[in-house]
Each structure stands twice: as C-alpha cells, then as structure tokens.
Amino acid sequence: MKAIAISAYGDVDQLHEEELDIPQIANDEVLVKIKATSINPIDWKARMGFLKQMYDWQFPVVLGWDLSGIITQVGKDVKHFKVGDEVFARPDIYEDGTKGTYAEYAAVKEDKLALKPSNVSFEAAAAIPLAGLTAWQVIVDRLKIKKGDKVLIQAGAGGVGIFAIQIAKHLGAYVATTASAKNAEFLTNLGADEVIDYHEHQIGEVLNQYDAVFDTVDDLEAGLAILKPTGKLVTIAGRPTQAQQDAQPSATSWWLQPNGKQLAELGDLVAEGEVKVIIDSTFPLTEDGLRAAHERSQTNHARGKIVINVE
Numbered sequence: 001m002k003a004i005a006i007s008a009y010g011d012v013d014q015l016h017e018e019e020l021d022i023p024q025i026a027n028d029e030v031l032v033k034i035k036a037t038s039i040n041p042i043d044w045k046a047r048m049g050f051l052k053q054m055y056d057w058q059f060p061v062v063l064g065w066d067l068s069g070i071i072t073q074v075g076k077d078v079k080h081f082k083v084g085d086e087v088f089a090r091p092d093i094y095e096d097g098t099k100g101t102y103a104e105y106a107a108v109k110e111d112k113l114a115l116k117p118s119n120v121s122f123e124a125a126a127a128i129p130l131a132g133l134t135a136w137q138v139i140v141d142r143l144k145i146k147k148g149d150k151v152l153i154q155a156g157a158g159g160v161g162i163f164a165i166q167i168a169k170h171l172g173a174y175v176a177t178t179a180s181a182k183n184a185e186f187l188t189n190l191g192a193d194e195v196i197d198y199h200e201h202q203i204g205e206v207l208n209q210y211d212a213v214f215d216t217v218d219d220l221e222a223g224l225a226i227l228k229p230t231g232k233l234v235t236i237a238g239r240p241t242q243a244q245q246d247a248q249p250s251a252t253s254w255w256l257q258p259n260g261k262q263l264a265e266l267g268d269l270v271a272e273g274e275v276k277v278i279i280d281s282t283f284p285l286t287e288d289g290l291r292a293a294h295e296r297s298q299t300n301h302a303r304g305k306i307v308i309n310v311e
C-alpha cells in the first residue's frame with residue numbers, strides 16, 4: 001500500500017512516499033481502507049523526535065492518528081462491526097511505528113471505532129477523533145462543565161478549541177476564549193461569549209472568578225490566576241509544577257485516551273448539527289501534500305483542522 005513515512009527524525013523533507021505491506025490485523029482489530037486522515041500538532045512533534053522517550057520506533061515510521069474509511073476485514077473476536085461499515089477512529093499509537101494513518105490502510109482495535117454518521121462526510125469525520133475526543137474528555141469528564149459554569153478555553157480557533165467551545169456551549173456554559181483578532185467574529189459565530197485577543201490583553205486583565213480553565217497553550221500561571229478557589233484547570237499542553245498543584249490541587253494535565261463509545265456520542269452531536277467540524281485546509285496523500293500540511297500546522301495558526309484526502 002502507499003504510505004507517507006519518515007526514515008529519520010527531522011524537518012518536513014523527511015516525509016516521503018513508501019510502498020509498505022498492508023497491516024495484518026489481530027483478532028480484536030479491523031482493517032480500514034482509509035478515505036481521509038487529519039493532522040495534529042503531535043504529528044510534527046513526533047516527526048521531530050519529541051516522542052522518542054515514549055515509543056522505541058524503528059524506521060520507516062508512518063505518522064498520523066486520525067482516520068475515516070471503510071472496513072475491509074474483521075478479526076475473529078470483533079463483535080460490533082462488519083465488512084463495509086463506514087467508520088472513524090483515533091487508533092492506538094502502536095509500538096510498531098509503521099501503523100500510522102498517513103496510509104491507504106490501518107488496523108484499528110474495535111473499542112476505538114465508531115460508525116460514521118451517514119450525513120457526515122469522510123473528510124469531516126477524519127477531522128474529529130483526536131481533537132474532538134480530547135475536547136470531550138477535558139470538558140465533559142475532567143472539568144465536568146455544567147449549565148452556567150464560566151469556562152476559559154485557550155486557543156479557541158485551534159483543532160481542539162473549536163470542539164471544546166461547541167461542547168461547552170452545548171452543556172450550557174458561558175465560554176471565554178483566546179484568539180488573534182482575525183478570528184474573533186468566527187469564534188463568536190461558533191458560540192463563544194467572549195473572545196480575548198491574546199496579542200493585546202493578558203487574560204487576567206479581563207477575566208476573574210472562573211469555574212474552569214482548559215489550557216491548550218501551556219500558560220498555567222495565567223489560567224490559575226483567574227480561577228475561583230473551587231475552580232479547576234486542566235492542561236493538555238504542559239504540566240503543573242509542584243507549587244502550582246499545592247496552591248490549586250485540581251490543576252492536572254491530561255493525555256487523550258482513545259474511546260470509540262465517546263467518539264460515537266460526539267459523532268451524534270455532529271450529525272445533529274450541534275457541533276460543526278471546521279476545516280482549515282485539505283491536502284492529498286502525497287509527499288508534497290503532507291509536507292505542506294505539516295508546514296501549515298507548524299504555523300500554529302490553522303483555523304480548525306487540516307485534513308488529508310487519501311482517495
């Protein structure tokens with residue numbers, strides 16, 4: 001199968017086309033013929049070697065951890081999916097580094113899969129899993145946002161931020177977010193109650209007594225300073241210091257746990273129009289396409305998700 005891989009850690013020029021074997025599936029996995037995948041900042045961080053401590057990958061390494069596509073094979077223990085099902089997923093990050101989603105096929109464990117709603121395109125579905133599940137797990141499970149809560153969501157225009165704002169609004173929260181001025185109107189239309197231009201203002205100049213902070217930019221000091229004493233902060237971009245945790249024991253960091261059941265719930269909200277998928281740009285599954293997509297993500301100013309069309 002065609003895949004875009006790296007043969008060493010480094011810059012975007014490491015991304016190149018490879019012909020690899022179609023993955024063999026385990027009994028609890030399905031094989032998905034991929035229609036689309038998407039870019040997340042972890043992709044280029046991994047390309048640069050930042051995950052070396054976590055995964056002892058042998059080259060060539062195929063990056064990418066989002067997919068939508070059609071099941072072409074099922075393992076003998078798979079109970080709830082069949083050949084022909086249209087699905088989407090954030091697959092596991094395997095120790096075998098060749099199992100990423102910049103490829104024509106990927107193996108996915110059944111418990112990470114969700115059926116793609118029929119009115120959601122493959123392109124949109126591929127943009128949801130990693131960023132959407134991260135937003136869901138922080139807003140719903142960790143911060144436990146409820147009606148009337150005041151929550152700050154940093155980087156509202158980013159892949160995670162766009163989902164987090166919409167999920168928090170769906171739960172009835174008052175949402176403040178940070179963005180560049182050019183994104184203010186876009187984020188208000190998406191549901192944000194207050195947009196702070198982070199180039200002009202510190203959040204502490206504008207906000208105080210917040211119930212919750214979702215930190216996506218590793219600015220914990222500023223986030224902690226606007227919380228109520230009973231408030232909670234979750235970061236996906238940094239780690240609270242001992243002193244910060246002593247002062248605010250609810251301050252924690254979070255690493256996404258892929259989960260097919262939650263993904264199906266989020267897919268329902270997208271199918272109902274409660275949550276919109278915002279696509280910044282699309283590229284093809286080619287060497288040039290992936291290089292351009294990584295460069296776009298590395299600007300740190302994508303608005304929503306960058307999608308790769310595999311077919």
Ligand SMILES: NC(=O)c1ccc[n+]([C@@H]2O[C@H](COP(=O)([O-])OP(=O)(O)OC[C@H]3O[C@@H](n4cnc5c(N)ncnc54)[C@H](OP(=O)(O)O)[C@@H]3O)[C@@H](O)[C@H]2O)c1
Pocket residue numbers: 040041042130131134154155156157158159160161178179180181183198216217235236237254255256297300301302303304
């Ligand atoms: N722990 C986990 O499980 C997990 C999961 C997903 C993501 N992450 C991490 O979370 C971070 C965000 O991910 P993402 O996918 O949302 O990234 P992204 O899509 O690349 O974010 C881009 C957005 O960030 C905004 N931005 C940049 N600097 C900002 C700042 N100082 N303040 C406010 N907004 C700023 C930009 O808005 P403007 O253009 O308006 O400036 C842009 O829209 C990344 O570091 C990623 O690695 C962690």
